Amino acid sequence: MKNDDLAYIDENLHIIKERCAEAVTKYRSSNDNVRIMAVTKTVAPEAINHAIELGIDLLGENRVQEYLSKADFYDKSAEVQFIGHLQTNKVKYIINSVSMIQSVDSIKLGQEISRLAVKNGRAMDVLCEVNIGGEESKSGIAPSGLKELIDGLSELEGVRVRGLMTIPPPSDSDIFLGRMKELYDSISSEYKGMDTLSMGMTHDYAEAIRYGSTLVRIGTGLFGARDYSK
Numbered sequence: 697m698k699n700d701d702l703a704y705i706d707e708n709l710h711i712i713k714e715r716c717a718e719a720v721t722k723y724r725s726s727n728d729n730v731r732i733m734a735v736t737k738t739v740a741p742e743a744i745n746h747a748i749e750l751g752i753d754l755l756g757e758n759r760v761q762e763y764l765s766k767a768d769f770y771d772k773s774a775e776v777q778f779i780g781h782l783q784t785n786k787v788k789y790i791i792n793s794v795s796m797i798q799s800v801d802s803i804k805l806g807q808e809i810s811r812l813a814v815k816n817g818r819a820m821d822v823l824c825e826v827n828i829g830g831e832e833s834k835s836g837i838a839p840s841g842l843k844e845l846i847d848g849l850s851e852l853e854g855v856r857v858r859g860l861m862t863i864p865p866p867s868d869s870d871i872f873l874g875r876m877k878e879l880y881d882s883i884s885s886e887y888k889g890m891d892t893l894s895m896g897m898t899h900d901y902a903e904a905i906r907y908g909s910t911l912v913r914i915g916t917g918l919f920g921a922r923d924y925s926k
């Protein structure tokens with residue numbers, strides 16, 4: 697692929713940055729920093745590397761297998777975080793290549809992350825994924841179980857809980873973004889070391905910033921519609 701063909705990414709990133717800045721100006725304090733993550737599922741490494749050339753310094757990976765098959769081709773200057781549903785038996789494949797696992801929703805998964813982090817002489821930052829809409833189809837811990845999960849994770853060696861992540865239901869998303877803000881405010885006043893609220897995707901990132909997001913995860917809005925046939 698020639699870089700000419702990737703010019704749409706330049707335009708898309710420009711729009712995203714502008715909308716993020718606008719939302720921060722409108723709803724947040726001027727020194728609030730909102731990080732932009734590029735979500736890479738189905739996206740070719742050439743396009744991902746082009747985004748990195750344009751200044752993207754954070755990639756979000758959903759699927760272990762796909763990530764492993766593409767990682768060698770990535771420009772290594774960007775940080776990689778895992779955001780997809782993670783099976784316990786796959787933690788070993790990513791423990792040394794990602795800086796954060798955003799999708800922790802069970803103590804069992806936390807224990808495996810802890811075991812492998814200790815074994816590899818490192819600590820792993822994690823977020824608790826919250827199923828804020830109570831949707832059966834989605835992973836994530838129910839809000840009612842969140843404190844128990846954080847209490848459990850806090851006792852594990854090599855695991856640092858940095859905050860919360862969510863994918864709100866597509867309809868009424870601002871109601872759920874608001875609930876996440878309340879939940880995050882209460883959790884972060886109770887526990888030390890919380891600094892990340894990961895919410896906001898292509899269709900709702902400006903709203904998510906309004907409700908306190910510190911990290912927006914953008915796929916389609918940056919790289920275009922996903923082609924799952926490839």
Ligand SMILES: *Cc1c(COP(=O)(O)O)cnc(C)c1O
Pocket residue numbers: 735737758779780863897898899913914915916917
């Ligand atoms: C795919 C995905 C995104 C990005 O979604 P878009 O709507 O394409 O921006 C964000 N977060 C998670 C967990 C995802 O799986």
